[in-house]
Amino acid sequence: MSNIDPILLLSAIIVVATPILLAAIGELVVERAGVLNLGVEGMMITGAVCGFIVATLTGSPWLGFAGAALGGALLSMIFGILTQLFLSNQVATGLALTLFGLGLSALLGQGYIGVKGPSVPDVYLPILRDIPVLGPILFRHDIIVYLALAIVLGVWVFLERSRAGRVLRAVGENHDAAHALGYKVVRVRLMAIAFGGACAGLGGAYLSLVRVPQWTEGMTAGAGWIALAIVVFASWRPGRLVLGAWLFGGATALQLALQAAGGVQIPIEYLQMAPYLATILVLVILRAGRAPGSLGRSFHASS
Amino acid sequence: MTFKTVLLGATAAAAFATGAMAQDDKTKVGFIYVGPVGDLGWSYQHDQGRQAIEAEYGDQVETVFVESVPEGPDAERVLTQMALQGAELIFATSFGFMESVMNTAQKFPEVKFEHATGYQRADNVSTYSARFYEGRAVQGLIAGEMTESNVIGYIGSYPIPEVIRGINAAYIQAKKVNPEVEFRVVWAYTWFDPAKEAEAAKALIDAGADVILQHTDSTAPQAAAQEAGDVITFGQASDMLDYAPKPRVSSIIDNWNQYYVDRVGAVIDGSWQSEDTWDGIDSGMVEIGEITDAVPEDVKQAALELKDKISAGEVHPFTGPINKQDGSAWLAEGETADDGTLLGMNFYVEGIKGDIPQ
Numbered sequence A: 001m002s003n004i005d006p007i008l009l010l011s012a013i014i015v016v017a018t019p020i021l022l023a024a025i026g027e028l029v030v031e032r033a034g035v036l037n038l039g040v041e042g043m044m045i046t047g048a049v050c051g052f053i054v055a056t057l058t059g060s061p062w063l064g065f066a067g068a069a070l071g072g073a074l075l076s077m078i079f080g081i082l083t084q085l086f087l088s089n090q091v092a093t094g095l096a097l098t099l100f101g102l103g104l105s106a107l108l109g110q111g112y113i114g115v116k117g118p119s120v121p122d123v124y125l126p127i128l129r130d131i132p133v134l135g136p137i138l139f140r141h142d143i144i145v146y147l148a149l150a151i152v153l154g155v156w157v158f159l160e161r162s163r164a165g166r167v168l169r170a171v172g173e174n175h176d177a178a179h180a181l182g183y184k185v186v187r188v189r190l191m192a193i194a195f196g197g198a199c200a201g202l203g204g205a206y207l208s209l210v211r212v213p214q215w216t217e218g219m220t221a222g223a224g225w226i227a228l229a230i231v232v233f234a235s236w237r238p239g240r241l242v243l244g245a246w247l248f249g250g251a252t253a254l255q256l257a258l259q260a261a262g263g264v265q266i267p268i269e270y271l272q273m274a275p276y277l278a279t280i281l282v283l284v285i286l287r288a289g290r291a292p293g294s295l296g297r298s299f300h301a302s303s
Numbered sequence B: 001m002t003f004k005t006v007l008l009g010a011t012a013a014a015a016f017a018t019g020a021m022a023q024d025d026k027t028k029v030g031f032i033y034v035g036p037v038g039d040l041g042w043s044y045q046h047d048q049g050r051q052a053i054e055a056e057y058g059d060q061v062e063t064v065f066v067e068s069v070p071e072g073p074d075a076e077r078v079l080t081q082m083a084l085q086g087a088e089l090i091f092a093t094s095f096g097f098m099e100s101v102m103n104t105a106q107k108f109p110e111v112k113f114e115h116a117t118g119y120q121r122a123d124n125v126s127t128y129s130a131r132f133y134e135g136r137a138v139q140g141l142i143a144g145e146m147t148e149s150n151v152i153g154y155i156g157s158y159p160i161p162e163v164i165r166g167i168n169a170a171y172i173q174a175k176k177v178n179p180e181v182e183f184r185v186v187w188a189y190t191w192f193d194p195a196k197e198a199e200a201a202k203a204l205i206d207a208g209a210d211v212i213l214q215h216t217d218s219t220a221p222q223a224a225a226q227e228a229g230d231v232i233t234f235g236q237a238s239d240m241l242d243y244a245p246k247p248r249v250s251s252i253i254d255n256w257n258q259y260y261v262d263r264v265g266a267v268i269d270g271s272w273q274s275e276d277t278w279d280g281i282d283s284g285m286v287e288i289g290e291i292t293d294a295v296p297e298d299v300k301q302a303a304l305e306l307k308d309k310i311s312a313g314e315v316h317p318f319t320g321p322i323n324k325q326d327g328s329a330w331l332a333e334g335e336t337a338d339d340g341t342l343l344g345m346n347f348y349v350e351g352i353k354g355d356i357p358q
Helices: A006-032 A040-058 A061-085 A090-112 A134-138 A143-161 A163-173 A175-180 A185-211 A223-233 A238-261 A268-285 B002-021 B042-060 B073-084 B095-107 B132-146 B161-177 B194-206 B220-228 B257-268 B297-312 B339-343
Strands: B027-032 B061-066 B089-092 B112-116 B125-130 B151-156 B182-187 B211-214 B232-235 B248-254 B276-279 B286-289 B329-331
Touching (some): A006 A040, A006 A134, A006 A143, A006 A163, A006 A185, A006 A223, A006 A238, A006 B194, A040 A061, A040 A090, A040 A185, A040 A223, A061 A090, A061 A185, A143 A163, A143 A185, A143 A238, A163 A175, A175 A185, A185 A223, A185 B194, A223 A238, A223 A268, A238 A268, A238 B182, A238 B194, B027 B042, B027 B073, B042 B061, B073 B089, B089 B095, B089 B257, B095 B112, B095 B125, B132 B211, B132 B286, B132 B297, B151 B161, B151 B194, B161 B339, B182 B194, B194 B211, B194 B220, B220 B232
Parallel strands (some): B027 B061, B027 B089, B089 B112, B112 B125, B125 B276, B151 B182, B151 B211, B232 B248
């Protein structure tokens, strides 16, 4: 235990949590609009490959992240059009989107396996980065870490404080009532779905451009499903979402650090379970909230 | 992962369906891989073997493969599907496919199976593996010489004999050239998960390791080491030459090509029998990738000498005196380990800290 540097560990937690946090905050908005998109994994991996391709071609990781967001959003529009305009089943379509995204990304990434992408520099924050303890933990990360937190804050303000956010929630709670009030249910939902796709794409690109950083098939390895679970356990609230993502990231980083430190007496199987158990436990104890009323239901103006 | 497999399974089924309409006199050979062929590691090398079969026999054979098959019930489904679609020989290329192979083999006595790194056989199930530990010994020597911090990180996949053998073989050589050396093992519980492997590598580097050995299949630990700077790594299963000359200073390459070509040839001429093959550096199944200039010349020569001696049979990586972790005697002075013990190895040798997860 004494071999673990708590500062390095806390700093690692924030990094590990970022891709999940990004994907989860996007899905949170989608679900608050009453749409259940199970295609997060597919959108993430598509974002990962799109981001990597754009970054390698242009040499700019920032364009890469933009490409990833665009790629994720475009893919989500397939889901959006199928479920919102053609009223296909959301669960089945979302699962299909994951399958499609995994296949598509493998195809797109054919020529990029083993290629090295451009590196993403850490943001240089003078003064702040030199604060003892807090500096290395909070202020020596790349910009996407801060962007992710800014998005979460933005979503919270949007949902709780803005008129548009209330409309979105109304659409998610009761689409018939929202429609009767004159709100464009389908348009709101399509925008939410595109936002969710863009965020998932960013999360995927964070893996392929920062954390790993390279492209390999299937590299998201289930992160999208964890993001989906965290949305539910966070009771569809942005604040708890951050908590959930950090808990998961924390337990993941801690179990690796414990193993690397050597001489741990806890059986490794328990350490392996810890991220999932800790996240579920804490969020369940916080009392699960109620799902948006129209979650997963198809809407048509005629019904 | 599961869903990707469903998709791949479906594509594979479609491929079989169209394949079934093709000529029937071709020998159909199936492969299931635990990771994607694009992993540039373990599964990639097996796929190289598959391509070698096609190059060798051309129109006489037809090969099919399904990648990213999870170890578990899914594997049995994929194997059954392959057998039903007329595959005559199926290579299952991961340890965890063992039960699935045994079950499927029982249902299809006419189909021949080849299971990599397993230990259960039947009349229609052969096992084959490579003596990776011979390569690990060479890596251990380089690692022990190169480390400055005397902390060597090891990313293990699953605590199975093959992986434990590699850890022990590397440790014994590293300790021989550097008595101060210490091994830190992280069990990733995955063969292929780039994010997790990168995280494991970073955790080890944070804990002071300046040499990383990996027994997982992606190049992510190489990338993590490169980013960290003064850390060296070794290619696993495949050459991983993209990361040379540093961090990747050498590698173990699994070369299945000749074995696969031979076994398919045996099926074609009817001489196939259930066998157990375990070849090492001498047969070419285990290759040591080029040692780069990042390694000092004298260390490089010592490593090559060890490799040659292992190949010639003059040196066995497990030669006594060696004690087990708990201090009890295992091998006496000059005694070498027998294959049975090596195949079932479930203990660390003396000096390695930590417990093997049971």
